[in-house]
Amino acid sequence: MDIVKPTLILDKSACLKNIERMAKKAGKFNMEFRPHFKTHQSAKIGEWFRQSGVTAITVSSVSMAEYFASNGWDDITIAIPVNIHEISHIDRLASSIKINVLIENKEAANELKNRINNNLGVYIKIDTGYHRTGILSAKTSTIDSILEILRGNNNLGFKGFLSHTGHSYTANSVHEIHSRHFDALLKMRKLKQHYLKKYPNIKISMGDTPSCSICETFDGVDEIRPGNFVFYDYMQYKLGACRLEDIAVKMVCPVISKHRSRNEIVIYGGAIHLSKESITHVDGKAIYGRVIVNVDEKKVLLDELNYVSKLSQEHGIIRVTQKNFPLFNIGDFVEIIPVHSCLTANLVGKYLTTEGEEISIIPR
Amino acid sequence: MDIVKPTLILDKSACLKNIERMAKKAGKFNMEFRPHFKTHQSAKIGEWFRQSGVTAITVSSVSMAEYFASNGWDDITIAIPVNIHEISHIDRLASSIKINVLIENKEAANELKNRINNNLGVYIKIDTGYHRTGILSAKTSTIDSILEILRGNNNLGFKGFLSHTGHSYTANSVHEIHSRHFDALLKMRKLKQHYLKKYPNIKISMGDTPSCSICETFDGVDEIRPGNFVFYDYMQYKLGACRLEDIAVKMVCPVISKHRSRNEIVIYGGAIHLSKESITHVDGKAIYGRVIVNVDEKKVLLDELNYVSKLSQEHGIIRVTQKNFPLFNIGDFVEIIPVHSCLTANLVGKYLTTEGEEISIIPR
Numbered sequence: 267m268d269i270v271k272p273t274l275i276l277d278k279s280a281c282l283k284n285i286e287r288m289a290k291k292a293g294k295f296n297m298e299f300r301p302h303f304k305t306h307q308s309a310k311i312g313e314w315f316r317q318s319g320v321t322a323i324t325v326s327s328v329s330m331a332e333y334f335a336s337n338g339w340d341d342i343t344i345a346i347p348v349n350i351h352e353i354s355h356i357d358r359l360a361s362s363i364k365i366n367v368l369i370e371n372k373e374a375a376n377e378l379k380n381r382i383n384n385n386l387g388v389y390i391k392i393d394t395g396y397h398r399t400g401i402l403s404a405k406t407s408t409i410d411s412i413l414e415i416l417r418g419n420n421n422l423g424f425k426g427f428l429s430h431t432g433h434s435y436t437a438n439s440v441h442e443i444h445s446r447h448f449d450a451l452l453k454m455r456k457l458k459q460h461y462l463k464k465y466p467n468i469k470i471s472m473g474d475t476p477s478c479s480i481c482e483t484f485d486g487v488d489e490i491r492p493g494n495f496v497f498y499d500y501m502q503y504k505l506g507a508c509r510l511e512d513i514a515v516k517m518v519c520p521v522i523s524k525h526r527s528r529n530e531i532v533i534y535g536g537a538i539h540l541s542k543e544s545i546t547h548v549d550g551k552a553i554y555g556r557v558i559v560n561v562d563e564k565k566v567l568l569d570e571l572n573y574v575s576k577l578s579q580e581h582g583i584i585r586v587t588q589k590n591f592p593l594f595n596i597g598d599f600v601e602i603i604p605v606h607s608c609l610t611a612n613l614v615g616k617y618l619t620t621e622g623e624e625i626s627i628i629p630r
Numbered sequence: 631m632d633i634v635k636p637t638l639i640l641d642k643s644a645c646l647k648n649i650e651r652m653a654k655k656a657g658k659f660n661m662e663f664r665p666h667f668k669t670h671q672s673a674k675i676g677e678w679f680r681q682s683g684v685t686a687i688t689v690s691s692v693s694m695a696e697y698f699a700s701n702g703w704d705d706i707t708i709a710i711p712v713n714i715h716e717i718s719h720i721d722r723l724a725s726s727i728k729i730n731v732l733i734e735n736k737e738a739a740n741e742l743k744n745r746i747n748n749n750l751g752v753y754i755k756i757d758t759g760y761h762r763t764g765i766l767s768a769k770t771s772t773i774d775s776i777l778e779i780l781r782g783n784n785n786l787g788f789k790g791f792l793s794h795t796g797h798s799y800t801a802n803s804v805h806e807i808h809s810r811h812f813d814a815l816l817k818m819r820k821l822k823q824h825y826l827k828k829y830p831n832i833k834i835s836m837g838d839t840p841s842c843s844i845c846e847t848f849d850g851v852d853e854i855r856p857g858n859f860v861f862y863d864y865m866q867y868k869l870g871a872c873r874l875e876d877i878a879v880k881m882v883c884p885v886i887s888k889h890r891s892r893n894e895i896v897i898y899g900g901a902i903h904l905s906k907e908s909i910t911h912v913d914g915k916a917i918y919g920r921v922i923v924n925v926d927e928k929k930v931l932l933d934e935l936n937y938v939s940k941l942s943q944e945h946g947i948i949r950v951t952q953k954n955f956p957l958f959n960i961g962d963f964v965e966i967i968p969v970h971s972c973l974t975a976n977l978v979g980k981y982l983t984t985e986g987e988e989i990s991i992i993p994r
Contacts (some may be wrong), residue, residue, distance in 0.1 A: 270715035271693065304943055326944045327898075329635065347886045349898045350961040353635035370887055373960035398945055399887045399896050409732060432942070444835055522711040523984045532763050534691075534713045538976045544905040576798070579668055579972055580690045580710055581762055596737035597714040608943055612902045613977065615994035628994055630979035 289318035302493025309337035360384035376453035389428035394450035426468035447477035499607035541609035558601035640766035653682035664859025673701035724748035753792035758814035760796035767817035812839035863971035907971035921964035
């Protein structure tokens with residue numbers, strides 16, 4: 267297939283290796299592997315996980331659960347606190363496949379109690395320090411009152427505690443990722459210990475990509491749910507969660523303009539392709555992507571002084587050094603390493619694999 | 631239609647007024663009105679412009695030109711420097727409808743010269759100070775050498791000079807928008823003057839939404855091409871380009887979590903709904919949207935101390951004051967005024983009008 271415009275290239279071999287590596291790691295620590303499918307959002311890529319023995323998955327919305335259920339997945343955790351307006355959708359899904367949901371407040375627990383007519387697994391969402399959603403692990407009285415509500419409907423099965431250590435993404439070092447993960451782990455283990463007598467089958471489900479990639483301490487964790495690792499991206503690389511060669515998606519963009527006076531290259535490829543997610547450069551500037559060019563038919567990653575510095579809807583500006591300016595010609599294709607592959611994949615909605623196969627994501 | 635999840639609501643009446651107002655303004659100053667359709671990206675909404683007499687449009691990609699051409703538009707300017715890999719697509723479009731393209735470098739001009747077989751309008755893109763793409767207006771020797779190339783193919787008709795005063799978006803006051811627009815206008819008029827003898831039919835095409843909304847000086851401008859005004863958004867409001875009641879799109883999101891200890895409300899509605907575009911709050915924090923709640927069945931816009939402060943893929947965090955915290959309940963729908971409506975519309979790909987009609991955008 268001829269590439270003429272911004273195209274998200276998926277390195278299938280790197281992607282398969284990422285899946286296999288994480289599946290093995292889960293196996294090594296006797297954890298169930300329930301990968302998050304919100305990163306790739308694709309039935310086809312979902313199939314690649316089956317080769318590594320994956321049978322249960324995580325998604326981030328009821329719509330996504332419906333999509334993957336209709337593509338043969340029958341054990342799905344919907345990892346966002348229950349939206350009470352979608353309880354009938356959840357109940358319908360639960361009538362035919364295994365569904366787990368997340369609860370972190372009494373209001374939603376009561377709605378589940380009153381309106382669920384099929385077996386439904388319920389995890390209590392624990393806030394291990396990310397402070398997005400969840401109950402602080404010390405607040406066992408809140409947990410108790412939610413469990414009390416759940417006991418009011420026999421269809422609701424308490425599955426255990428689930429956390430997302432999302433503050434691993436703001437860590438300043440690999441050391442800090444270790445320490446945040448370990449802190450989260452201690453909190454979750456303590457909770458499990460506390461409730462194990464009353465609920466002998468409860469599980470601990472954890473797992474953000476940085477911790478799952480970097481850490482080697484998972485004692486007491488029953489399940490991990492990383493998602494981003496399937497592709498990784500520049501953010502993960504900066505965190506130390508992957509090597510450059512593990513990054514499986516790149517946006518190929520044509521050069522449409524060059525401005526030597528300001529050492530800027532303009533590509534066709536903007537915010538609707540890469541997303542406005544950025545990471546902060548050492549000098550305080552925002553980076554929207556790193557740049558790979560062809561030099562003598564070899565692909566060369568330019569250093570951090572050459573980067574996507576601005577994005578408007580369809581245009582991207584690459585800031586380059588004076589020395590590297592001549593490497594760019596009108597019509598050249600450059601490869602951009604995206605900052606956040608989940609958002610990039612969601613935006614473009616399709617992949618072109620290195621084998622030339624076109625793969626779509628969930629229809630919008 | 632029942633709303634259960636993040637839904638982009640389009641106030642059709644506000645939208646029609648925005649279109650009519652801008653069409654009248656163009657008429658008042660004897661300018662052609664060639665609205666940019668990259669904001670709404672929808673054939674259906676495109677039809678609403680016909681009621682205001684619009685027959686010619688602007689788009690930001692060849693794909694978008696193909697979509698609107700297949701929906702009955704026959705006079706389209708593709709307002710991004712020519713991507714040489716899409717010249718055959720451009721030529722195909724030009725075989726059946728009027729197409730204008732933008733040129734700002736010799737390489738692309740040469741490709742057009744060698745490969746275009748149908749009548750094609752060519753604008754020279756002028757950089758009036760935004761410094762994204764275009765030739766500085768003083769560089770007439772560069773312009774001359776491009777015109778020389780274009781003369782090598784009789785199918786290429788030089789149409790005039792086109793600019794996008796995108797630096798109006800970084801203005802610190804309405805006064806500064808006036809002054810940037812006026813500076814751009816002087817540059818464009820001077821250029822037209824310089825080339826008018828040799829090319830008596832050339833035009834000046836200008837038009838970003840802030841300048842077109844605010845300014846009242848357009849002497850010598852033949853055409854305006856604003857796009858965002860069709861919906862406006864919080865960014866335009868902050869620039870002074872619109873009133874709050876002119877903002878025609880809002881994202882309706884359900885509340886899924888509340889955290890009193892940190893005065894935070896969590897909505898189902900994240901970066902894949904609103905985009906990571908932000909504007910900077912007076913205290914240095916990023917705002918990803920403003921918040922409207924129902925109080926006693928009336929819609930109330932909360933002040934700037936209550937705002938969307940963080941976005942992950944599907945979650946949004948609303949930072950609220952202690953006083954307003956009790957206004958939010960689990961399951962409530964809140965309305966978010968998006969920071970950048972173009973990116974928001976592109977992400978969700980569909981609108982629900984206040985009349986209950988579902989409208990789609992270009993298929994991905």
